[in-house]
Amino acid sequence: MQTHAFKFHSNPTIDRLVKSDLSFRPLENYLKKLNRSSPVRMRMTDELIQTLQQYLPGNEDNSPLLPGPDDQSLFDLIYLALSPLLADEHNCFWAIASPLPGEIHYCTDAFNDLFKNGMAKGQSIGGADQEVNLLNEYKNYVYRLILSQCYHFSFQILEPGHYTYTNPKTRLEEYYKVNINTSFIEVVVTGELPDITMDSIIHAGPARVDPLIVLEKILPLHFFKLTGFAVITLENITDSFAIDQIRNEIVNHENEERIYQQVIKSLSVLSGNNALQFSLKPLARLNNETIVDVNPEIHSFMMDVAKQFEDEIMLQSLVRGYEANPVTYYFSAANHAGNNFGDPIHDILESKKVKVYACLPLFFKQKVVGILEIYAFKEILFFENILAKIAAALPLLSQLTKNSADHFSDKINDVVRRNFTVLQPAVLWKFHLAAWNYLQQEQKIGAGAAIESITFDDVYAIYGAIDIKDSTLKRNDALLKDIHHLLDESIKISDRLIIAGYPAEEIKISCIKFKSKYQHAVTLKVEITILTFLRLYLKPLLMPLVVKEPDYLTYINAYLEPVDPGNGASHVNRNLLEKEIGQLNEDIMRFTAEMIEDLQQLHPGYIKTFRTDGIECDIYLGQSITPRSQLDSRKIRAYRVLQLRYMALVAKYTTQTSLSSLFALKTTQLIFAPGTPINITFRNDEKRFDVEGADNINYEIIKKRIDKICIKGSTERLNQPGKIAIVYQDAAIKEEYLRLISILQEEGVLQEDTEILHLEDLKDVFGLMAIRASIF
Numbered sequence: 001m002q003t004h005a006f007k008f009h010s011n012p013t014i015d016r017l018v019k020s021d022l023s024f025r026p027l028e029n030y031l032k033k034l035n036r037s038s039p040v041r042m043r044m045t046d047e048l049i050q051t052l053q054q055y056l057p058g059n060e061d062n063s064p065l066l067p068g069p070d071d072q073s074l075f076d077l078i079y080l081a082l083s084p085l086l087a088d089e090h091n092c093f094w095a096i097a098s099p100l101p102g103e104i105h106y107c108t109d110a111f112n113d114l115f116k117n118g119m120a121k122g123q124s125i126g127g128a129d130q131e132v133n134l135l136n137e138y139k140n141y142v143y144r145l146i147l148s149q150c151y152h153f154s155f156q157i158l159e160p161g162h163y164t165y166t167n168p169k170t171r172l173e174e175y176y177k178v179n180i181n182t183s184f185i186e187v188v189v190t191g192e193l194p195d196i197t198m199d200s201i202i203h204a205g206p207a208r209v210d211p212l213i214v215l216e217k218i219l220p221l222h223f224f225k226l227t228g229f230a231v232i233t234l235e236n237i238t239d240s241f242a243i244d245q246i247r248n249e250i251v252n253h254e255n256e257e258r259i260y261q262q263v264i265k266s267l268s269v270l271s272g273n274n275a276l277q278f279s280l281k282p283l284a285r286l287n288n289e290t291i292v293d294v295n296p297e298i299h300s301f302m303m304d305v306a307k308q309f310e311d312e313i314m315l316q317s318l319v320r321g322y323e324a325n326p327v328t329y330y331f332s333a334a335n336h337a338g339n340n341f342g343d344p345i346h347d348i349l350e351s352k353k354v355k356v357y358a359c360l361p362l363f364f365k366q367k368v369v370g371i372l373e374i375y376a377f378k379e380i381l382f383f384e385n386i387l388a389k390i391a392a393a394l395p396l397l398s399q400l401t402k403n404s405a406d407h408f409s410d411k412i413n414d415v416v417r418r419n420f421t422v423l424q425p426a427v428l429w430k431f432h433l434a435a436w437n438y439l440q441q442e443q444k445i446g447a448g449a450a451i452e453s454i455t456f457d458d459v460y461a462i463y464g465a466i467d468i469k470d471s472t473l474k475r476n477d478a479l480l481k482d483i484h485h486l487l488d489e490s491i492k493i494s495d496r497l498i499i500a501g502y503p504a505e506e507i508k509i510s511c512i513k514f515k516s517k518y519q520h521a522v523t524l525k526v527e528i529t530i531l532t533f534l535r536l537y538l539k540p541l542l543m544p545l546v547v548k549e550p551d552y553l554t555y556i557n558a559y560l561e562p563v564d565p566g567n568g569a570s571h572v573n574r575n576l577l578e579k580e581i582g583q584l585n586e587d588i589m590r591f592t593a594e595m596i597e598d599l600q601q602l603h604p605g606y607i608k609t610f611r612t613d614g615i616e617c618d619i620y621l622g623q624s625i626t627p628r629s630q631l632d633s634r635k636i637r638a639y640r641v642l643q644l645r646y647m648a649l650v651a652k653y654t655t656q657t658s659l660s661s662l663f664a665l666k667t668t669q670l671i672f673a674p675g676t677p678i679n680i681t682f683r684n685d686e687k688r689f690d691v692e693g694a695d696n697i698n699y700e701i702i703k704k705r706i707d708k709i710c711i712k713g714s715t716e717r718l719n720q721p722g723k724i725a726i727v728y729q730d731a732a733i734k735e736e737y738l739r740l741i742s743i744l745q746e747e748g749v750l751q752e753d754t755e756i757l758h759l760e761d762l763k764d765v766f767g768l769m770a771i772r773a774s775i776f
Helices: 023-031 039-053 073-082 109-116 130-151 198-202 211-218 238-250 256-271 299-306 312-324 343-351 383-420 423-449 471-498 507-518 526-537 539-545 550-560 571-600 635-660 694-708 733-744
Strands: 021-022 094-097 103-107 162-164 175-179 185-191 224-228 230-236 279-286 290-293 329-332 337-339 356-364 367-376 453-467 606-612 614-621 667-671 679-683 689-691 724-728 755-758 771-774
Touching: 023 039, 023 185, 023 224, 039 073, 039 290, 039 724, 073 094, 073 103, 103 109, 103 733, 109 230, 109 539, 130 185, 130 211, 130 224, 162 198, 162 356, 175 238, 175 256, 198 211, 211 614, 224 526, 238 256, 238 383, 279 299, 279 383, 290 606, 299 343, 329 343, 356 383, 367 383, 453 606, 453 635, 453 694, 471 507, 471 539, 471 550, 471 571, 507 526, 507 667, 526 539, 526 550, 526 724, 539 550, 571 614, 571 635, 635 724, 635 733, 689 694, 724 733, 733 771
Parallel strands: 021 224, 667 724
Antiparallel strands: 094 103, 094 230, 162 175, 175 230, 185 224, 279 290, 279 367, 329 337, 329 356, 356 367, 453 614, 453 667, 453 679, 606 614, 679 689, 724 771, 755 771
8 A cells, every 4th residue: 555645625714714733742642542452452552652752752852753745654553543454455545634624645556546536525515516515614613523522512523425436337426424533633722712501502693693603603623623633434335326226216206207307317226237228117106996097298118119019908017016026026148037028028128129127116004006117128136135135225216106106196186176176265264274173073073074165255256258150040040950950851752752753742742831831940850850760761761772872871871870969960060160169169268277277377266267168257355265365346347458458369269260160150258347345155956156145146137147148228139249348336446447458458468449238127136337448
């Protein structure tokens, strides 16, 4: 072993931090106190003490001598005296450093190789400046020495930290813990030692002030000097560090794909072999049946292969096999070893040139929650030993994949709750509270416990409706066209039969009469009557002819055979109309979903939608819904103007699309804003919110009757394409919406043609008025 000397930091501030002299006096005192029962140790200790004398103060200038670069005998003796007798120098990371351990005076070859080949200080949490972190670590180290030796405070001298090293052979990171033995360091006081206690340190500054700042104030470092030397050893903590990294990722709430990437990186580090590849896949069941891929971005070797071959059966049987036989699947091409694999999977591994493969089921409470695959495309020596190391991480991997399955389940439940139930996030808290109160009551009185009523008082309601104009009339028109088309085809078929000598004259006459009778309007009842007539009289004539004349069979299948509603040539116009209405509804729903998202960002509210030929939307805002979030007039105004903007956007969009529509579909836009707040209550029997009380029911009555309301004294409908109508009863609401409309007019959203209209009286509803404005 040769003497190695170097610095492993280059921060001049650290070098000037505190006076530090290399000295062997603390070592001499330490050696004299050692147990001298071992003859070997006794001779070694005596020889070291004699050698130390020439390096201890006592010469003419009373300054210690230090070993030169070619004089390593003293360091060798210190190493032999302080290191284990059977220590392997090639695997021993051992060094002698200055008391402030920044300068290495002597170290083993193994220690030197690590630092000369890229050993680096591990990144600190929080991303702070590395130089600042390093300086603070040295300050911590010095102050812990001072407080320990001068004030006898007991705590660990060195805080936990690690160094990273990229192994040139495996190209994988290794991690080392730095252990500093301070037994050979003495703290010399060069000034007056202050009289302090731990309490005085704690109360020397505000609670949030960095303790280092406090210590530098009451214990300046120029009062002290360090003498002696530090013994540094490095401990390879790669395995435990990799496990800790996986544990940290489990509680990480960042992007799930990134978490899995980091975990797989830690597994590679834990294995110590860069030829190995890992895939970690969470699994979940939907409705306790179908195995689903909870996140396609998280890859699995075998699953990806199954998808490549479009072999869903193989994928399902592979995972189901874990439940029936929960063991590790293992394969090795070198010795043709393997267990639990059927021929298809064996063939796949060989076709992909996989040399070793292991598939480990991950269990949580005896249920499969994921799989860990380990594989390589080259032979791996001692693969079983690597599997044993990986086994230490399996409980953590099981927890991680269980978290992913739970997250998937939460997302499913969230989608169901948001789209298929009334329990939206804005009101869910009160249901949770009611459930908790119920459980507490159930514990006290048992089966007699009753669930409390869920009511929200004094909520502001805003009703909005976007309706497809004249959809009923257009459906009737499409039905009429389909029936006339059917009659025209039947007349053509009758003419062919008459020419061929078959008795179809009466059938033709009846079809002509049907067409003449129903020129302007028709009903489904009439359609059934016509179809029954044709099936009863025309179809029997055609059946013997279908073999010779395929056109007759085509006619029968298209018009006379019973078909599902909406299918066949007898519904061609209605099909086209329903397709356009459905697409327009989808577009309106998309705008509505965007509006709801923007509204919820303004302030949480309870919003429910109904899909008809268009979309109806009930918006409820109230302090009782969000007791922890202040609701004021500014937010209510923002809600109203945002709803107006989206309605204008929908109207403009539908007007443009009507130009290319076969049926010229347009929409009408209607808002009803009551002037006073209402109460809503969740009806447990119907599992929905409803209004309670006479005043509140008035809101429901009005919103259900105003879709076809006319302007007072005329037959003109309030609802018109290209316009927005706001129905109100309260003068304050009128002034509010007039201000909002003027804002949108200045922005060029609405035209300058605002109308104030009196509306016809409805049954039990009087005095309704409306504001109407056109949309650009």
